[in-house]
Amino acid sequence: MNAGRCAVGLLTWNGEADVAACVRALQAQSEPALDVIWIDNGSTDGTVSRVREAARDFPEPRRLAANIGFCAGHNLGLSLARLPYYLALNQDVALAPDYIGRLCDWLDEDSTLAATSGLLLQTADLEHLDPAAPIASAGLAMGYGRFPFELGMDRSPGPSDSARRYVPGVTGAAMLLRRSAVQALTDSDEFFPADFFAYFEEVDLALRLARAGWRCGLDGAARAWHARRGHEGRRDPRLRVHYLKNHWLVSLRNDAWSELLREAPYVLKGELRWYFPRYLRTPWAALQALGAALVHAPRARRVYQSLERRFPEARAGRAGFYALSRSLLRGNHAHGAEAPPAGHSKRSQ
Numbered sequence: 001m002n003a004g005r006c007a008v009g010l011l012t013w014n015g016e017a018d019v020a021a022c023v024r025a026l027q028a029q030s031e032p033a034l035d036v037i038w039i040d041n042g043s044t045d046g047t048v049s050r051v052r053e054a055a056r057d058f059p060e061p062r063r064l065a066a067n068i069g070f071c072a073g074h075n076l077g078l079s080l081a082r083l084p085y086y087l088a089l090n091q092d093v094a095l096a097p098d099y100i101g102r103l104c105d106w107l108d109e110d111s112t113l114a115a116t117s118g119l120l121l122q123t124a125d126l127e128h129l130d131p132a133a134p135i136a137s138a139g140l141a142m143g144y145g146r147f148p149f150e151l152g153m154d155r156s157p158g159p160s161d162s163a164r165r166y167v168p169g170v171t172g173a174a175m176l177l178r179r180s181a182v183q184a185l186t187d188s189d190e191f192f193p194a195d196f197f198a199y200f201e202e203v204d205l206a207l208r209l210a211r212a213g214w215r216c217g218l219d220g221a222a223r224a225w226h227a228r229r230g231h232e233g234r235r236d237p238r239l240r241v242h243y244l245k246n247h248w249l250v251s252l253r254n255d256a257w258s259e260l261l262r263e264a265p266y267v268l269k270g271e272l273r274w275y276f277p278r279y280l281r282t283p284w285a286a287l288q289a290l291g292a293a294l295v296h297a298p299r300a301r302r303v304y305q306s307l308e309r310r311f312p313e314a315r316a317g318r319a320g321f322y323a324l325s326r327s328l329l330r331g332n333h334a335h336g337a338e339a340p341p342a343g344h345s346k347r348s349q
Helices: 019-027 047-054 069-080 099-109 179-183 201-211 237-254 257-262 264-281 283-310 314-330
Strands: 006-012 035-040 085-090 093-095 113-122 135-137 140-142 148-150 164-167 174-178 215-226
Touching: 006 019, 006 047, 006 069, 006 099, 019 047, 019 085, 019 093, 035 047, 035 069, 069 085, 069 179, 085 093, 085 099, 085 179, 099 113, 099 174, 099 215, 113 179, 113 201, 140 201, 140 314, 164 314, 174 179, 179 201, 201 215, 201 237, 201 314, 237 264, 237 283, 257 264, 264 283, 283 314
Parallel strands: 006 035, 006 085, 113 215
Antiparallel strands: 085 174, 093 215, 113 135, 113 174, 140 148, 164 215
16 A cells, blocks of 8 residues: 655645635545645635635645745745655646556656656636646746747647656646655755746756756646646736746756857847747836846856756756757647746745
8 A cells, every 4th residue: 555655735825716626636636645735825815714615624724924935835845744755736726536646656666757747737617627628738848948838738638648758847736746856956945946936946946856867757647637827927017027037047057157158049049039028028027037137146056056066967967858858849749838837826826
């Protein structure tokens, strides 16, 4: 019997529209002995009462006085977890009953895996789940242009989508982590970069894991439905600053200066194609993001240098991340869908 393998970090924030369905699906999991760590990020609506109505025996939340963001929220969850695996779960996701069990089984079987996800499908309503719904994410990929994509987004799932496969990264909406691998990336409890607050943190994690010699995987037989409330968050001016700031910080945390110089034509092309229109739409946010990135740049470079010292094959791991990403993107699996907003609901932060 597989018992006591997985802690679930449920991070909520003003999610009364979806959280009851999320919790009911969590309680229906076939995986035994789940350790649920519920962190409420200062909700001001009926989120907490909706959870209690949906599940009378649900653990009490750790109620925070303010919204500290996805990164700091799950840093807290990971620091409290004691089981080998940790599921970072969004409040706007409903899991199929075998979701956690399938992913835990794969992590048990494959010692090279550090982060996994099932196939995420799109839904507008977590109370009505369609097994034939379009794909929300079949993993993440990012080429030298430094713009992440959700693989398979908007495509109808087919028979081949049920297979297990290695991917450059996985979206953060229902991401199952090998806790020891994530802990090995840092000498503190900052598993995700707290200065990111939200956006791009799963891309940064995937790159750091690759540099440390770990892999990410997608098990398409494990299914979940994502209501994708994160798109609402992008209208928040403060989150737009984080979005623009963090895409620069990912490079500063993971790229050698020589790599940035060599890949500069691709970086410039990515800036012009994907980010420059965003700068034009909200120039004030771009300026704020640039200023914030400069403030955080020294710390980002220290993170880069620390991994370089601790993992001698870090550059080979990074090269593998980009080689797999470029292969998948050339195969037209991405369909032009941007990854960061879909990684998790910004409304759960």
